[in-house]
Amino acid sequence: MNGKEQMPIQVEEDARSLMEEMDGDAELAAEMAQLFFRTAAEQIDGLRAGLAGNDLEQIVFKAHKCAGGACACGFERLAEQLARLEHEARGMDPVALAAAIEEIARIYDETREGVLAFLDEALWSDV
């Protein structure tokens, strides 16, 4: 993705949300985004490990933790999917769980790519 014009509307909303929460400071927003995406990547790995080990508690815990960070950043789509997984994981069969986790991973990738591109552009426009 190159530039915000090609970005899905929801991802642009996510990026704006984070900028808002950081009071328009693109540098701080970028720093926080990097930290969140790094932490979230580990948590998504934890979701996959939980699935492989048939450990529902780990899946619920990791989804819960990751949702808290996504909410704080204003990444709504990601937060919603994680919250759904947190609340419904215990009633899902392995196939549905795997699909839900991969959907989260897909939204994570899309959000990460779009948000970082948006912030990159915002940073350059400040120069």
Next chain:
Amino acid sequence: MDGQQGKLTIMLADDDPFILELYMAKLKREGFDVYTVGDGEEALLKIDSVRPDLIILDMNMPRIDGLEVLRYIRTSSDRKDMPVIVLSNAVTESMLKDIWDLKPTRFLTKRDSRPNNVLAEIRAVLQDAYPAVTIKPAAQQEGSVPARSTEAEKERPGFNLATALEAVRRLELPMESAERRQALLQSYKLAAARIEALRQGDPRALSTQFARACESLYDQLYSHPELIDASTCRSLRQATELLARQTAQPDLEKPAAVASLRVLVAVEERDVREAAMRAMERLGHNAVCTRDIGVAAALAADNAFDIALLSPGKAANIARLRRKLVGDAAQAPRHFIFMLAEEHFARLEDADTEDGSDVAALPPLASELALKLAMLRLAEGAAHA
């Protein structure tokens, strides 16, 4: 507090490094001294040396959890009045009761609170606790992105309309269509807007109007128990309680005309019974609890109850249950609330509810709302009388 510079120190206790970094950055920009700890044990070890002016406390932390830290603070002779904002997500029902008992200054859920909302709460709490210190307004950066809504501007300490609406908006609505979901959200917003409008009006005119507005808001949720989740209840409860306090209504939960209700709880399911009892306790009403309908009937024969909260169970018929309870009673309960699993709703007949009885769906959270609704109805009835 640094006496010379008037700089306030905030301790952040959370095991999520991202949350710590995020709030540390935000708070430092606001000019606060910030001290972070990653678990409850570290918080307890550092609290006396750091002497924070405010603690932001996660509940679910390793080694020693946030509840123990809060308990230590509230039972310590020289720390008991320290402002504590609980900012957490992982809270069980029983933990929630324990938290409320320890009276945190604020209870915010991570899921429903954006950093700027939390910051507004922090400022409000500090301003209340340290009126002599000027808390500077939110940092405004050049070229900042304007807020998308004006709701943040409306926030007052305590009543957080934006948070309440956000909680409703975030509900995972199992609706068949986007239009229906939108219509429901719109009705929540309208009800909340009515409360907001009343709040800005003349407090002396509020009592009945306010009860009606609250009833409307709760009614929306009551009609759709499938939409209820714990954070919504907490947000709405927090909003209405604090709103009632701010608008000089002595106590919304216990309107003067029905200061203390007598409630008979006859419920077979243990978790439902316990949740109902917790709700009674929180609301300050006198409840008698039994799992046996025969015992309930005997109690009703000897005592006058305002509300009977009954679960017909799998087999019982509602009309028969009501007859059993009313049959020998010197004074029948003034209001019935029947709780049953949704799959048994089909058994309901018009006659079961034509006297105004409420029917609430299990699980227990619905019972809290049903009770609230019933009490507001009773309060309104008493006010009109």
